[in-house]
Amino acid sequence: MRAIAFFAVVSVATFITNQSQAQDAAAGEKVFAKCKACHVADEDKNKIGPSLNGVIGRTAGTHPGFKYSKPMTEAGASGVKWDDATLTEYLKDPKAKIKGTKMAFAGLKKDEDLANVIAYLKQFSK
Template sequence: MRFFAVLLPMTLAFAAGSGALAQDAGKGQQVFNKCKACHVADEDTNKVGPSLKGVIGRTAGTHADYSYSPAMKDAGANGLVWNDETLTKYLRKPKDVVPKTKMAFAGLKKDEDIANVIAYLKQFSQ
């Protein structure tokens, strides 16, 4: 009986903590260096890619004064909104989420890097 009294709380603690990766905006800033050639997150300035300031909650393909690919505009028109889930999928493999996007970046391989970049972007999306 004591075994179960110890095992149950440990199991619940593990299950509660395993749902999502911890997000670290500082580490995300470091990973975002890979994105800086094309994107800015802390100001509303488009570069080769659109500004990512305010990206969380934004409908895909809708940032003002940026010339999106027809594929990205269509994705937004079909309901793609940037949030943790959609950004996670997109940052992992952009062309799987929006085929024919003009973004050439192949994606981030590590789940931890993706979670951290999203945490970094959230700082500029409030």
């Protein structure tokens, strides 16, 4: 009986955790406000940073017309592509993921913010 109760509690906790980390593009738009000084997602336009329009699935360091740092182009040449996992790792700590990147942003620390901003970017990556 204790084992059944234990598994029931674990199942409910897992369900609640997964639901709380669901991606929310509207919330991600608010998080993206931190990025707007350097990036645009809703149109294909480079600013201080490259356009993030179509970033999901893109090889790192390859957006046309943007001068990337050597480490970023090397990351792309080594096979780094922007997907949920790679973006999560990069946006959490850009300088740790790609040492020598020009991106000065310190990173997003909350998992919820990371998931939401990626959901926001996905809207412009179809």
